[in-house]
Amino acid sequence: MFAKILIANRGEIACRVIRTARRLGVRTVAVYSDADGKALHVEMADEAVHIGASPVGESYLRGDKIVAAALATGAEAIHPGYGFLSENPDFVDQVVAAGLTFIGPSAASIRAMGLKDAAKRLMEKAGVPVVPGYHGEAQEIVLLASKAREIGYPVLIKARAGGGGKGMRRVDHPDDFSEALSGARREAKAAFGDDRVLVEKYVDKPRHIEVQVFGDNFGNAVHLFERDCSAQRRHQKVIEEAPAPGMTPALRKAMTEAAVKAAKAISYSGAGTIEFIVDASQGLKADRFWFMEMNTRLQVEHPVTEMVTGTDLVEWQLRVASGEKLPKMQSEIQLSGHAFEARIYAEDAAKGFLPATGTLHHLTFPDKAPEGATMRIETGVRAGNAISPFYDPMIAKLVVHAKDRQAALDALGTALSQTEIAGSTVNTAFLAALAADADFSAGDVDTGLIGRHQEALTAVAPPSGEIVAAAALAAAGAGALPPSDDPWSSLAGYAHFHTVARRTRLRHGEDDILARVSVRPDGRFEVALDAPYDSVNSHDLRAAPRLARWPGHVTVFEGAVGYSFLVPDPLARTDEAAAASGSLRAPMPGLVKLVRAARGEAVVKGQPLLILEAMKMEHTISASHDGVIAEIATEGAQVTDGTVLVRFVEEAA
Structure with a gap:
């Protein structure tokens, strides 16, 4: 058995490998990027080596840095986990050339199965049943479209390298084949560095x-x-x-x-x-x-x-x-x-x-x-x-x-x-x-x-009055106080002989909620809510639902659902113009892969305007309403969550 191994991965699979290695008495070396400096797998391993910046191309896909880390720490073997370099035969060759053991199959085995088209031809020779389709080398669109017609629609376009649904498109009609092929190729190129595809019969069930x-x-x-x-x-x-x-x-x-x-x-x-x-x-x-x-x-x-x-x-x-x-x-x-x-x-x-x-x-x-x-x-x-x-x-x-x-x-x-x-x-x-x-x-x-x-x-049911009341109480600070039968210590705003309601504002999705929280002489709380929520006449804080407070928010859990409420800071200024419907924002950080509209162009609701690539998948940003484009992001732009991608011309009052 090895004395020490390096794990060329991150996250849960790195932690998983470390647990078994520890049980077997094998020491482990973790590698990490800038983003993972305080990650769990780094803490669990016996040693850890920094290998580069956060993007995978500068860290977890750098086979040379990973092999160098293994040699520097005295590791005898490298476990690839899954994803990243786990099915890269060139990396296996690097590992073996350095005198290390790759904990996985040989480079020859990976190459034999690494490309779906070649693998299927090999399986046919071995007598293993293969799904009907085109698995050849030629990639001309005319040929691929012709093969799709021969196979019969619907068909599935699949990247011949990689997996995980990346570079895959179902096509139901010949008129849609060209666009689906372009999308599959772009996604495959981004994910695997290989835009070649195969075409297969789509099985109905x-x-x-x-x-x-x-x-x-x-x-x-x-x-x-x-x-x-x-x-x-x-x-x-x-x-x-x-x-x-x-x-x-x-x-x-x-x-x-x-x-x-x-x-x-x-x-x-x-x-x-x-x-x-x-x-x-x-x-x-x-x-x-x-x-x-x-x-x-x-x-x-x-x-x-x-x-x-x-x-x-x-x-x-x-x-x-x-x-x-x-x-x-x-x-x-x-x-x-x-x-x-x-x-x-x-x-x-x-x-x-x-x-x-x-x-x-x-x-x-x-x-x-x-x-x-x-x-x-x-x-x-x-x-x-x-x-x-x-x-x-x-x-x-x-x-x-x-x-x-x-x-x-x-x-x-x-x-x-x-x-x-x-x-x-x-x-x-x-x-x-x-x-x-x-x-x-x-x-x-x-x-x-x-x-x-x-x-x-x-579909998730809207929060009940009890859920909103629990969030309002937590936002008002009631849930942060120690249990007490004394109403004076239960909630700021209590007055002798009468109650004074504390106004608390919450936001859930698109809904602004006003809650009026008051405390009774017996220490129980009353939460008055506007429609459509039902007011909660009496709420026992000691029997409150499960909840979590986090900066500017409260989340109340009911079963597997977590209802999160924004708790606005009454002293913070709001920019109403930024929230106006005259623009489309990036729903997540990503790369503007393709722009399909231009400044000054009139577009209709639902029309695709650009494609945002995030986490190796493509996401289409479509027009939210009819209008004329005033500004649109440029191809190749790296954007953060909330960046304005499209701004529309404002209509005259």
Whole structure:
């Protein structure tokens, strides 16, 4: 076993690797950028090395700096985590050339599976079923459009490098092919440095089922059963589970055998995942699945496999990379119970899952697993950390395991309802709604489920009068006072023989709320609210809902929903003109990738005006109303959250 390893990653996966290494007595070296100087993985590691500025191109993608850090600290091997350089064969060559061990597959294996088109041709030769499509080298638009017509619409344009939904577009009609191709190429180039694509048949009711495989350097390869990753938004996974619901013995046998065959075809060593697309339109059948791609690394969703097989895949990685054989053979790997993983993101589900930034002023997870279940919280952040625009906005992975699917699903819902996050917009309410969705609960899930139910899944009921009252009391300072039966100490504004109401203003979304808080002689509070909220005649502070105060705000938690209220500073000046509807602002920091309108141009509501690239995804900024453009951002401009992107000509009074 290695004495010391360097982890070429950040966040929750770096923390995950450190925990296993520590248990095995292996010392760890973390690397960090400017933005991560106080990150959790830096604190957890035995040593840490600064490798550059915050942008990934200046830090986590600098293989030369990472190898130099490993050599300088005496590390024997490098664990890549996932993302960043984990599937970069040139980086593997750098590591090996430096006399270090890469904790993962060989550069040859990564190259064999790194490009989707080449991988699919290889799988066809190995006898693994492949989804119908065009996987050739030619990239001329006329040829690609012609192949799309041959395949038959709808089709899927996919970047041949990378994954995570980046560089992917569904096209339903030939007239839309050119624009979709341009968008896919731009996004693929930005994310992977490669704008080449492939075109495939779009399966009408697709299930995304993947098989965890593991190989060693002695020719052994096994599978650790399957995971279902069909619950996706924007082609990115949201909730994963193991095993796949509705899986039949025949399909499991065919799929796992195909996965092992794929791994052996490239002499694979280490952890890998074979991803399949399954046509679920007529149920799960052994002749209706096709190879999509292989991820030659550990997957984000690996904890669910660990939970149902009782394994530690990071330990397996370390043992195999250090020259040992697989810890278990196929007959020794058993499936037990059911597990779910929910990815908690800083994002606004109601706004098309727009990534969010902000400081996590309040962050708490359940202190124990729900009854009858076990639970893991995989995170790389703590309260007080910021979600920056430089990296993926994942906050944590909440993983639960129980005796069967329903018990695990119940545990997931309970754990989400006990999670509290304030300071950034998060997706916990959406995750809870998805877990409770009737189709999802029944296991009737496919990659289009979230899209079909999106409006219902992202809708959040307005706060009740009790929630607003709790926020008003906290804003008025009542919740910050120690318990007391003496009304004189309960709230400033109490007067003898009568009460004096304290006026408190709150803002929730677009709503301005005026609350009048008064205290009764018995120490209980009365909160009067204007319509549409119901006034709360008496509120016992000692039984108040869960809440968090953070600079200028109060967040009240009800189940998995966090209702955040802005508490305006009465002494602060407001610039009403800045809030006027005559401009469009950047919803997040990013790069103006493409401008589609010009100064002086008349535009209509809903017309795309520019494309903002943020967190490696493209976001279209459209006109909010009819008007004439007075100013518009320039292509290539780097903007911050709230920057004016488009200003309209003001209409004459």
